[in-house]
Amino acid sequence: MAAAVLGSKKKSGSGIFNTKWEPFIYLAPFLIGIIVFTLYPVINIVLISFKEGYRQITGAFTGYGLGNYARILSDPYFINALKNTAMYVIFVVPISTVLSLFFANLLNQKIKGIAIFQTAFFLPMVTSVTAIGLVWKLMFNDRIGVINAVLGLFGVEPIGWLIDPSMNIWALIIYGIWNMMPFTIILLLSGLQNIDPLYYTAARVDGASSSKQFFRITVPLLAPTIGLTCIINMISASKVFGELFPLFNGSPGTAYNLFTVVYYIYYEFSVSRHLGYAAAASIILFLIVFVFTMIQLYVQRKWKYY
């Protein structure tokens, strides 16, 4: 296709180039993909979520209504999925942000070997959650795991991270914090590097201590970046899913206790084959993401000229 376009281009001013249709030649390859695999699915999923008694193979349904929503909102597994997802967001996002702020501040100092430290801190970002999740599975092992071994040095009894249902979510949260930190550190570090060094010079002239500089200059000036980072992380934490597969052999927790919203969508779609429920759950996921996105846009606009 591209070759044909190139060939017809030899004489300038002829063919479809240099006509008012020209922009659409450039747009077509991009837009076709978006229309088929993004726009159409969005419309379709909204429709399916309202179709009652929908059958995937025939496409038949009994009528439009709120049945799917009523069903999943009274499904204890979905309520549990919402709870687990909320808990994951509430713990992973603030803890990883505070830790990342601490390390981003250290990585922003003028010291030797900064490239080595950056490499170490950013490395987890490029690895697949499935592959490195397997390592966490081994580390969390209750009998031979290194985490229990280290805790044992402090007199902690072995914890059944991956076999005791009440501990499952903590394993997921710890893994999630580690996973989220590189990305968060990078965003905060780039925010730190945008702060005018003159502020610090002035503070030092006035005799302000390091900790005073941190809390009186760094934190307030970095507030927009911190806010933005939190919201981006809340969006991605709301979609926690792939992390579950390596930790619990593909099932959500030891006893189906650790459904997350996306896992629920996957389960209803792929295992139970209830498309309507999966669609309704997708729309609820979208609403959660939508709320966070609106807050993000609001924060971005409000702090633009900070």
Place this chain on the structure above:
Amino acid sequence: MKKFNVKKFFVYFFLVIGALIMIFPFYWMIINSLKTAQDMTLYPPSWTPSNWFNFENYKVAFEKAPFALYFLNSIIVTISCLIITTFTTIMGAFAFSRLKFKGRDLIFSLLLGLMMVPFEMLVITNYMTVAKIGIIDTLFVLILPFTSSIFYTYILRNFFLSIPDSLYYSARIDGASNWKYLWRIMVPIAKPSLVTITILNAITCWNSFYWTLLVINSDAKRTLPYGLYAFMTEGGSDMKLMMAAATITIVPMIILFLFARKYIVNGVARGGLKG
């Protein structure tokens, strides 16, 4: 002077501890992939393998599952995705930044709105679409839905907009067509942006799991992350083999990271990773 040194000491102290915790899982993965069955039974677990050159687990992993084939599949899918997506992104970004047509800004705002739709919401319909086309369980199905990206087009469009208009008009006066101007002038200038986009895209493609899980069934079509997961569910509990397999999956991305750290960091700082 002395106070200064104390501060530096603490900076290093905490950085070293933090760095060790962050890379610990990678260390743990590698040493456990080199352990023998006997090493694995020790408790507390040993922090080094008894023999650093014990590659037995890699050999067994390659025998038990076709990791070489998974690797090849991952390479084919990732490279195809990169070539096609880069092409559609360049074309789209050019249209949205340099060409004028009716409804341009409206279409662009609609696209930005679509950007916040999570991929997880689209998979159900996309699954039905590819099932209808009849390409389920082929490598093609891993490429087709990812040929266009609003996010990358948005980043590149912003870069194109920063290229001064005067360059465009002087090129046009010299008789260059839009097509020539795009490929001969704009694309070379945008090289750093394009490299960043390509690397971020490569990481996403290589690690893609959810979609692969849905659309691939047969062993011969698995990519590395999914092959690794299947190896775990089918092959069971031998963790030292798992660690060898995980190392095979992760090492290419580590190498990419070591060479392209600056581009990755800049790209993430500018736009955030998608997904």
